[in-house]
Structure formats: C-alpha cells, structure tokens
Amino acid sequence: METPSGDIADLIGRIALGERAAFRVLYERTSAKLFGVTLRILKNRAEAEEALQEIYVKVWRRADRYVPGTTSPISWLVAVARNHCLDILRARRPVADDIDVALEIPDAAPDPEASALAGGERARIEACLAELDAARAEAVRGAYLDGFSYEELANRHGVPLNTMRTWLRRSLLRLRECLTR
Structure with missing residues (x-):
C-alpha cells in the first residue's frame, strides 16, 4: 500500500512526542521497504532482520531530528537504514590476520545447479x-x-x-504479465 509522505511525516512527528501507536503504524507502513534496503546492503537475511530492529530503535530515539520539508520522510528513513547498515559493514571488516585463516572460510557461492536456476530466472526478468x-x-x-x-x-x-508512481505501477503489472507467460 502506497503511503502519502505527509502521513509518514506526521507519524514521525508524533513519534518524536513519544506516541507508541504512531510508531507501530510507521513500522507497519515502512518496514518492508526498509527491510529491502537492509537486505540489499547486508546480503544476509538474519543480519538484515536484526539491523531492522536496531534501525527502528534509532528512529524512535531520533525522530525529533527529522525536519519536515528538508527531505521526504521515506528518504530520511532510508538514510537512517543505509547509514546503520554501512556502520555494520565497516565494523565487520576483519583485522588483517594470518592469511591461512582465509583458506578455512567456506565458499558461500551457490552450487552450479543453484547458479543455473538463478541465472535462468535472472534472464527471464531481464528479458521482461x-x-x-x-x-x-x-x-x-x-x-x-x-x-x-x-x-x-x-x-x-x-x-x-x-x-x-504510475510508471512503476504499470511497469510492475507488465512485468508480472510477462513473467507469467
């Protein structure tokens, strides 16, 4: 469901005042998008889920820092999520230890069968x-x-x-139609 940015800005303002009900509604309306952002950056579902919780704690604590009119509320939320994920990536960088440790790290790449299936799906999506x-x-x-x-x-x-919005909605309908052929 598309949420007008004014509604989200209003929710953030109410959260800044400590209103828990507004926080719950904001989470329901924006968590899917922010989860997509965190998953895209972190590339690990469990880590993205944990990061999402931490992001909403930051939103609760920093809602008073959002200034309506300077940026869209969704952009502000995405920036909070993106910055949090980048902090996680920076913290995860290993200290240059012994190179032999790298030999013990398992290959996280998909096996040939999974790669072929993913490649086929990707090719279908790209064709559409x-x-x-x-x-x-x-x-x-x-x-x-x-x-x-x-x-x-x-x-x-x-x-x-x-x-x-119209471009994206119509494009998604055409993609769905193409992918179901």
Missing part, C-alpha cells in the same frame, strides 16, 4: 525488463534493486511524483 521503455525499466531497477524512493526517481527522471 527489456520489453519496457528504457526509462521505465531504469526506474524499476532504481526502486526495487537500488532502494531509491519514488521522489528520488521522479527527480532523476524529471517527471512529477505521481507520474513516477
């Missing part, structure tokens, strides 16, 4: 994306693979926000 107008395909990739907000994509493509 190729059927879209180039700008719309780029917008879909930006929204769903790179985690850009609708507002960021609208600015990037020089179209009104509602036009970008």
